[in-house]
Amino acid sequence: MKIAFFGLGTMGLPMAINLVKAGHQVTGFDKSIEQTKRLVAAGGLTSTSTSPAASEADVVISMLPDDATTRAAIVESGVIAELAFGAIHINMGTVSVALSRELTQLHRQHYGHYVAAPVLGRVNAAEVGQLNILAAGAADALLTIKPLFEVLGQRIWHFGEKPEQANVAKLAANFMIGSAIATMGEAVTLAAAYGVSKIDFMELVTSTVFDAPAYRNYGHAIARESFEPPGFKLALGLKDVKLAMSAAEEVNVPLLMASVLRDAHIDSLAHGEGDMDWAALSRAAARRAGQA
Template sequence: MKVGFIGLGTMGKPMAANLIKAGFSLKVWNRSQAPVQDLVALGAEAAKGPGDFAEVDVLASMLSDDATVQSVVVDGGAQASLKAGAIHLNMATISLALAQSLAASHQQQGIGYVAAPVLGRVNVAEAGMLNILAAGQGEHLAKVAPLLDAMGQKTWHFGDQPAQANVVKLAANFCLASAIETMGEASALVQAHGGSGSGFIQMLTSTLFAAPAYQNYGAMIAEQRYQPAGFKLSLGLKDVRLALEAGEAGQVPMPFASTMKDNFLDAMAQGDGDLDWAALAKVAARRAGLG
């Protein structure tokens, strides 16, 4: 199977590297060339541009947002370059509207389309232990399954409409943002009354919320360790906005998401957009006069 991979950023590069390690013939492209050359050194072939994937059987893409997907996949010619019967495996976190549009345009072109956004930070991607949220037609899912197995520890299936996987990812990121917001506010409350914020977080994540999301982000909040960013705060704002858009499309009220959007905007206004999104906790601390 000849595989293409577009988008070799923080997450995409280790995901593509794991495909090479699994023995797939890989052709890669990225806007900046340093990661391309790193993967060429591992055995990949460099594409001349986003439209240079006519021979691949599956084209995977891991891009940051709607605008980049539109620019590279659609306007840049990646989708148009695919041969009949090929499959586009879109692993980006995108809006419901774009997800639906891409599914329709791929069908019109006669190529397969699978949405497979992921759960996990860069260290998880490097280890090939991502949880992958996939949706698409059964035969397309079966064809890309070996690739997903090489990049993740488990693939979760969420329906035959690709957009279903994107909504699940937005819902999951909403839950993560909610956990960060809650720990930030609770820690500020404890500190305002003379208690130890880090001690509170350690207790909380060892007892009531002894789960990876709380433990990992809780430790970052307790240590105020927001750099380097595994997932930028600006991207967290993007995903909360997309969750709100999906909620409106399905007539699902999401009042807490609306509040968090404003808190993300507060953080952005303070220049925290490039910090890890765990820095959302700084908003509660700052409002409480703690930092």
């Protein structure tokens, strides 16, 4: 397939490279010239203009960090209007329900298809094509792009025909991850207050009652205070918590822990930790206990 790929960041670049390796023609776009050079070195293409690449693409994939960046790259740039009849846009970033609905409508107006397919997994999973892909959209569009998902992920999870359903599932999952990080931060702070090694404690819980990737990866980072380079920035964690709160408010679903979680993130941002790994949220708990 001919693919126009927007967003060659920490996650997007290895995803785009895997698609090139699978035999697809991938033209990448990113504000970082260095990232586009890395795609070209792997056999991909780049262009100074979105117009020819978008108009000739069978599929557009966007892997961008937030609503504003996605809107600028896909909507304000005019990419949607340039797409060929029946082309498919796969948005693999984590965006709001509102933007997902807007993109669905805009693509429909231009006789295209929109699929939401945010992912679970860090950069190491992206590099080896082992992401979990949360997908929602029209059944025929999902069938067409299934071969691309099989390159990028270890499993495809279908959540319905409305793209925003996949976005809500991702936001709910990230809300759980953020809650787990905050809880682990408080737990290791309690253990440390009694002279228990953070590393030993986290080895225990992640080998027994919380033997799961999110707990292992973030828990070990918390115990070792290993927050750089970031696999997923703390500031993006706050963005996702706020998006989950917004989605919940729309349908009158109380998220009682979300306000506390949001404020813990704001505490971290106030201390200049927004560009650190999400695990750095644990520092807020340490500060409250006088251990920082």
